[in-house]
Amino acid sequence: MIYVHIPFCDSKCFYCNFCSAKYDEKIKEKYFKKLVEEIKFNSNKYKNITSIYIGGGTPSSVNEKYIKLIINELKNNFNIDKNAEISIEANPCSITESKLKTYKQIGINRISIGVQSLNNKQLKIIGRRHTKKQAINAIKIAKKYFNNVNCDLLIGIPNQNYLSLKHSVKCLLKQKINHISAYMLICENGTKLTKQIEQKQVKVASEDKCVDYYNKIVKYLKGKKYYRYEISNFALLGYECKHNLGYWNLTDYYGFGLSAHSYIDGFRYNNTTDMQEYLESKFDYQKEEISNEEKIEELIMLSLRTQKGVNINELKNLGYDILKQKGNVLNSLKDFINVSQNYISIKDNKFGVCNQIILDLLP
Ligand SMILES: C[S@@+](CC[C@H](N)C(=O)[O-])C[C@H]1O[C@@H](n2cnc3c(N)ncnc32)[C@H](O)[C@@H]1O
Structure with missing residues (x-):
């Protein structure tokens, strides 16, 4: 398994604590050059790779030439199984047909779209830049090119109640996607949303209420044949994400890019979370035996x-x-x-x- 981290976003969502930010094109260019170096440094033609996950940040926010570069480099340096699952994360604001065509051409076969909610008011409150209509449109064009489409949803965002959550799920099911990730919102320290909650500018449902919404959604999805195979992940039979399953079974993986970590032969290797440090890195990873x-x-x-x-x-x-x-x-x-x-x-x-x-x- 290989994870590649793309730490670029067009804007920071209010709840997000991931290693991602808005950077200029110069940094992006340097970053992808370094990423190529890192992949070469770890080259191992004997490793059979059954899944690749390009996550972030927002991989769809960068020019597709960079994604092509990375996939080619992985193919040159690892033995990628011919049936490998190759996923990429995307945001409704930056998915375009041209990018999707390139993704397909280079062998990507699964798209994971950050939808979070299909209620315009809620989207605005959590700092998303797209509307319900844009999200549905993004799913529609993704479905034109890919059979394997996931959408992420959040449970527990301000202003959400069970009915509006169910409405979001219903709209997704109408698009006939085959996988849904529904995460309980974590209000991380230091995020804009957490500050807004602390200052009582916005209100989130209690933990008990969120658990209740979650249990009801699990039941609803089961009735529609989307089975929960992990606490936050639901799929039609046969469409479980191989990469996710690998993590949960402690399969070895390589992680490339800012903040990525790897787990290989009982050792964990951690990359820095500091962009400048990464760009100057000689890949002398922090290594710890598990x-x-x-x-x-x-x-x-x-x-x-x-x-x-x-x-x-x-x-x-x-x-x-x-x-x-x-x-x-x-x-x-x-x-x-x-x-x-x-x-x-x-x-x-x-x-x-x-x-x-x-x-x-x-x-
Ligand atoms: C690495 S993020 C990528 C998001 C994607 N680039 C986008 O624009 O939507 C992957 C997913 O993690 C989930 N996530 C992010 N922050 C979260 C939080 N604080 N609590 C729960 N889930 C979170 C979101 O559902 C998000 O789609």
């Missing part, structure tokens, strides 16, 4: 968020006999979890409180 304990924790934290749950034998192989060591806890959680021979998973209607369950099951 201890057995951390592997156990990560496996529990990531795989319990999936529908399938955590593999009991895999934990045993890492030295954690969860059935023995957490017998009492498992017993007290029996209304919240399913325990089968091989897997522990969270019950369908308990995903809203999965963080607490996960904490209880850590060694």
